[in-house]
Amino acid sequence: MSTSLTHDSIATVETHGSSHHDDHGHGKPGIMHYLWNTDHKMIALQFMWSAVFFLLFGGAMALAMRWQLAFPGHPIPVIGHLLPHSVVNDEGAIIPSGYNVLVTMHGTILVFFVAMPLLIGVFGNFLIPLKIGAGDMAFPALNELSYWLFALSGVLMLSSFWVPGGAPGTGWTAYAPLSSVAAYNQTPMGQTLWCAALFVNGLSSITGAVNYITTVITMRAPGMTMFRMPLPVWAIFLTAILLILAIPVLSAAAALIIFDLNFGTMFYRPSGYGQPLLWQHLFWFFGHPEVYILILPAMGLTSEILSVFSRKPVFGYKAMVWAMISIGFLGFIVWGHHMYVSGMNLTLSAAFSVSTMVIAVPSAIKTFNWMGTIWRGSIHYTVPMAFAVAFVSMFVIGGLSGIFMASTPVDLFVHHTYFIVAHFHYVLFGGSMFAIFAAIYFWFPKMSGRMFNNTLGWIHFWMTFVFFNLTFFPMHNLGLGGMMRRIADPTVYDCLKQLQPLNVVCTIGAMGLGLATLPFVWNIIWSMRNGPKAPANPWNSTTLEWTVSHPIPHGNFAVTPTVYHGPYEYSVPGLAKDFLPQNEKAPAHITLEAH
Amino acid sequence: MLTGGIFLASVLMASGAFAEERSGNVYGLPPCVTTTGLQVDSIIKMIFWLTGVVFLLTQGTYIYYLIVYRRRPGVPAHYSHGNNTLEIIWTTAPTIVFLALAIYSNRVWEEIHRPAPDNALTIDVSSYQFGWQMRYPGISGKLAPMDVRKITPQNPFGTDPENPKTAQDVISTDLVIPVGRPIHVLLHSRDVIHSFYVPEFRLYQDCVPGRTIGWVWFQATQTGDFQLACNQLCGTGHYNMKAPIKIVSEEEFQKWLTPRQQKNAGVTPAPSSVPVAAPSPAKAASLTGPGTGNTL
Numbered sequence: 001m002s003t004s005l006t007h008d009s010i011a012t013v014e015t016h017g018s019s020h021h022d023d024h025g026h027g028k029p030g031i032m033h034y035l036w037n038t039d040h041k042m043i044a045l046q047f048m049w050s051a052v053f054f055l056l057f058g059g060a061m062a063l064a065m066r067w068q069l070a071f072p073g074h075p076i077p078v079i080g081h082l083l084p085h086s087v088v089n090d091e092g093a094i095i096p097s098g099y100n101v102l103v104t105m106h107g108t109i110l111v112f113f114v115a116m117p118l119l120i121g122v123f124g125n126f127l128i129p130l131k132i133g134a135g136d137m138a139f140p141a142l143n144e145l146s147y148w149l150f151a152l153s154g155v156l157m158l159s160s161f162w163v164p165g166g167a168p169g170t171g172w173t174a175y176a177p178l179s180s181v182a183a184y185n186q187t188p189m190g191q192t193l194w195c196a197a198l199f200v201n202g203l204s205s206i207t208g209a210v211n212y213i214t215t216v217i218t219m220r221a222p223g224m225t226m227f228r229m230p231l232p233v234w235a236i237f238l239t240a241i242l243l244i245l246a247i248p249v250l251s252a253a254a255a256l257i258i259f260d261l262n263f264g265t266m267f268y269r270p271s272g273y274g275q276p277l278l279w280q281h282l283f284w285f286f287g288h289p290e291v292y293i294l295i296l297p298a299m300g301l302t303s304e305i306l307s308v309f310s311r312k313p314v315f316g317y318k319a320m321v322w323a324m325i326s327i328g329f330l331g332f333i334v335w336g337h338h339m340y341v342s343g344m345n346l347t348l349s350a351a352f353s354v355s356t357m358v359i360a361v362p363s364a365i366k367t368f369n370w371m372g373t374i375w376r377g378s379i380h381y382t383v384p385m386a387f388a389v390a391f392v393s394m395f396v397i398g399g400l401s402g403i404f405m406a407s408t409p410v411d412l413f414v415h416h417t418y419f420i421v422a423h424f425h426y427v428l429f430g431g432s433m434f435a436i437f438a439a440i441y442f443w444f445p446k447m448s449g450r451m452f453n454n455t456l457g458w459i460h461f462w463m464t465f466v467f468f469n470l471t472f473f474p475m476h477n478l479g480l481g482g483m484m485r486r487i488a489d490p491t492v493y494d495c496l497k498q499l500q501p502l503n504v505v506c507t508i509g510a511m512g513l514g515l516a517t518l519p520f521v522w523n524i525i526w527s528m529r530n531g532p533k534a535p536a537n538p539w540n541s542t543t544l545e546w547t548v549s550h551p552i553p554h555g556n557f558a559v560t561p562t563v564y565h566g567p568y569e570y571s572v573p574g575l576a577k578d579f580l581p582q583n584e585k586a587p588a589h590i591t592l593e594a595h
Numbered sequence: 596m597l598t599g600g601i602f603l604a605s606v607l608m609a610s611g612a613f614a615e616e617r618s619g620n621v622y623g624l625p626p627c628v629t630t631t632g633l634q635v636d637s638i639i640k641m642i643f644w645l646t647g648v649v650f651l652l653t654q655g656t657y658i659y660y661l662i663v664y665r666r667r668p669g670v671p672a673h674y675s676h677g678n679n680t681l682e683i684i685w686t687t688a689p690t691i692v693f694l695a696l697a698i699y700s701n702r703v704w705e706e707i708h709r710p711a712p713d714n715a716l717t718i719d720v721s722s723y724q725f726g727w728q729m730r731y732p733g734i735s736g737k738l739a740p741m742d743v744r745k746i747t748p749q750n751p752f753g754t755d756p757e758n759p760k761t762a763q764d765v766i767s768t769d770l771v772i773p774v775g776r777p778i779h780v781l782l783h784s785r786d787v788i789h790s791f792y793v794p795e796f797r798l799y800q801d802c803v804p805g806r807t808i809g810w811v812w813f814q815a816t817q818t819g820d821f822q823l824a825c826n827q828l829c830g831t832g833h834y835n836m837k838a839p840i841k842i843v844s845e846e847e848f849q850k851w852l853t854p855r856q857q858k859n860a861g862v863t864p865a866p867s868s869v870p871v872a873a874p875s876p877a878k879a880a881s882l883t884g885p886g887t888g889n890t891l
Contacts, residue, residue: 097831178787270805316677343803350701357693364689376673400646407700413797482794484826487834571672595676
């Protein structure tokens with residue numbers, strides 16, 4: 001009862017407040033409008049532009065790595081001379097320690113500065129209040145603080161390139177004692193900044209997560225029960241819970257590395273009674289839920305897009321929610337599958353392999369339900385739908401390759417080979433990034449008030465789809481051929497020389513994938529200002545964000561909407577139109593199927 | 596899907612060559628030269644067919660739906676929120692399959708990690724930034740005892756310099772092993788985490804500083820030259836941290852080991868070939884820090 005009360009009062013306050021703080025309709029907004037703005041929609045855009053910058057930066061590092069793997073020791077054409085000497089030699093060819101830096105920063109940046117801000121920062125912020133009928137987040141100022149903590153962590157991370165010793169080269173997993181002893185890694189300052197950046201980044205995630213959880217629990221519009229929430233909201237809500245539980249563990253573990261590096265402690269050093277494996281346990285206790293932090297929101301976003309363009313309700317809505325809840329729970333008891341061969345007790349490895357096999361079940365359930373959603377639909381192929389459709393296929397490939405590594409004896413062979421690189425890129429790029437692209441196109445009309453360019457969108461899709469597979473599918477073969485991940489030059493090993501043609505194929509694919517991103521970036525930059533004006537509900541969707549038209553004022557809804565039914569009432573028999581928005585009552589003669 | 600399908604098809608076609616030895620083979624696995632590796636391969640093959648069939652069935656159905664249920668004028672979508680019977684079926688079936696796979700996998704895992712047979716040859720494999728050293732038993736047939744807490748730059752194997760066996764140990768930069776005999780390796784690291792990885796052995800195991808990893812053993816099925824690789828990012832020189840592996844006949848192995856054992860034992864008068872000088876006891880003691888590792 002108090003729920004709706006709280007919501008109403010906050011929404012009212014925000015609506016009144018907007019006339020003071022914002023400049024809608026008052027000419028050009030000042031610079032502060034873009035720098036300090038507590039409107040969740042603006043914060044979503046701040047996250048988006050920052051993450052797109054990091055996407056280009058981290059992606060370019062991947063291309064440099066691919067160049068080195070295909071043509072080891074050859075100077076990078078054109079731009080080789082422009083790169084810092086911590087990465088390349090005088091000829092412009094990548095040096096081994098520079099390769100390690102690229103490996104480390106590519107992984108770190110793509111996980112913490114691209115995928116997380118895009119999924120959680122952008123869509124968490126933009127969609128939660130609009131989809132549950134709230135005026136803003138529960139704590140708008142904390143929300144903006146979350147963005148600036150993120151920005152600060154990005155500055156810290158990038159600054160590690162310019163300190164003595166340069167950026168760390170210990171991998172995004174930063175295994176101790178390599179990362180925690182200066183004599184071993186040679187980059188104590190860079191490694192300290194890396195840890196500090198992740199610590200601050202963690203604060204950003206935690207403040208964001210507190211906001212999302214509070215908002216979802218207390219600020220839902222009247223009638224918006226938990227089981228009437230759209231799946232992206234469910235997904236990001238569960239993700240926020242995972243963040244709160246997992247991130248502090250990483251923060252603490254990173255702080256211990258800072259102590260070990262700078263203050264003489266030996267938490268991870270055996271000569272001081274420390275335990276190298278302690279880092280791995282802490283890191284992966286965070287790291288495995290992190291994997292689901294990166295895929296749950298993607299699953300939620302995709303489920304909705306598949307439903308909208310199939311003009312069908314999500315198949316098994318409740319099964320989808322329970323599958324996500326069980327993924328969230330099981331995600332905390334599978335971390336040991338990263339450590340089968342780490343020196344951990346062998347029986348423990350066997351136990352973790354059982355929980356790992358079990359967590360494949362909810363993912364299978366979701367895949368079957370996505371197929372159920374398009375089954376007997378009326379599928380409308382748009383750019384966002386194309387990415388969502390491809391997401392399911394790529395996720396299936398990534399999921400199936402995961403079964404290999406879940407099996408303990410197979411991991412004895414494929415652990416740390418390119419097979420795992422192929423696997424997690426299918427899940428994180430083919431999965432998370434495809435869903436992000438789908439979602440950016442899908443909600444672009446709502447975010448900008450304009451439509452994106454369709455031709456550029458299709459070019460982006462086909463190039464991404466083809467080159468993604470060309471880049472990452474052969475990596476399965478590289479891995480089964482025995483190629484190690486994180487080596488700067490595979491040709492030093494006799495048994496890997498024969499695989500070199502495959503490395504060239506992967507690199508050609510990666511170059512194409514890099515090019516594919518350009519029409520995307522150009523499209524969103526250009527269309528944000530110049531695209532044709534978008535109608536309020538261009539996709540004929542049912543959820544609440546499509547009931548408000550652009551520009552959406554601070555406070556979102558002039559009148560707090562009332563919700564009458566579940567989120568995906570498409571193609572209800574007997575209705576004139578094929579969608580029934582959540583805030584519209586079904587006519588008396590129509591019975592909605594229970595979902 | 597399409598590209599994936601083409602690649603999968605090529606993998607399927609080449610799968611006949613899975614266990615087959617073939618140079619320039621970019622589709623199959625490298626040759627397998629250990630008994631336990633064959634067990635790993637059989638599970639890989641089993642999962643390959645299992646996931647391959649699931650992939651073709653689900654993607655086939657999916658693509659069929661995508662084509663058949665594309666938007667066509669006058670054909671509305673079917674209104675359905677789901678089907679609980681189906682949910683139960685596609686929850687139960689994968690659960691059974693996955694649990695069966697986990698149980699089967701772990702039986703093989705246990706088997707691979709059963710204690711090394713009594714006739715196994717024990718070799719101490721010591722990793723460091725960025726190389727490998729092997730320590731073979733001296734003429735007594737037993738390795739000199741070591742303690743991971745005593746590993747220092749001056750005493751890289753952590754052995755007791757007072758123990759007469761220590762000087763008898765045979766140190767080598769190559770891993771030379773006899774075919775057909777179980778080899779029990781004791782994995783050590785002197786600094787950061789490295790890993791003992793040989794693709795042809797189907798074997799990966801981290802070497803953790805401060806500990807002895809003592810459960811790895813294998814038995815080669817054929818002779819040949821291979822390479823030991825570090826497969827755990829360990830610093831600047833990681834990519835090139837390798838050591839030659841020579842699998843030879845028992846006879847050749849004895850021809851390689853025995854003279855070295857005799858030399859170290861002073862049977863033939865020759866200077867010691869041990870590359871690392873044993874430190875004085877006082878120095879070793881002062882450099883020995885406390886540790887949590889287990890003692891051999």
